[in-house]
Amino acid sequence: MAQYFSLLILSFVMLVGMSAYFWHFYKLKKKNGDSYKIPIKDILGVASLFLLSGTLFVYSLLDLPNVLADKTKQYNGNCEIVIFSNVRGGHQEANFGNHSISFPENYQGAEEGSYYCEVEYYSRTELGKSLKLYQSKGGKLINKK
Incomplete structure (x- = not known):
């Protein structure tokens, strides 16, 4: 059960971290004006990690009722x-x-x-x-x- 909860917590932390990083990109672009270009490799890297962590979190969350009910x-x-x-x-x-x-x-x-x-x-x-x-x-x- 500890393995399940560590997976759930890790995926949640990754999801929050990638969301904060997206927010950082948005604030940086807004601060520097529309002329500021974010490198495409940074956007693709953060987007892929965001999707991966989101998918992992949702996948882990589906089994939460079974884990809590010990089913x-x-x-x-x-x-x-x-x-x-x-x-x-x-x-x-x-x-x-x-x-x-x-x-x-x-x-x-x-x-x-x-x-x-x-x-x-x-x-x-x-x-x-x-x-x-x-x-x-x-x-x-x-x-x-």
Whole structure:
């Protein structure tokens, strides 16, 4: 759930920041008169970040009722665990063909590989809430929290 709220807060901060930057361009143009030209690369860069952050914020906001009500979906079946590492810690995914459920990196000590999984996740953002890995269906539980 912390991953969801950090995504929501980050996208909101980006949206507000880009809005403030647009306001700065407007005030600068008004202050210097109509002859002041804003470089097109600056306008395109800010506009693309504004649209990206707005889209991310709306996308995250769609799952807010499910997160607050703790309404999750469950999936049981074979899955592939993949770990993505980067400078900021990365993340881990449980892939089920059409779905890729995201978890924080090294969630419950899981390692890359094929398992039988029981997953609880939020449906719109596909952020995972809980993950149980088994060697096979009806087999031994591998990860314990």
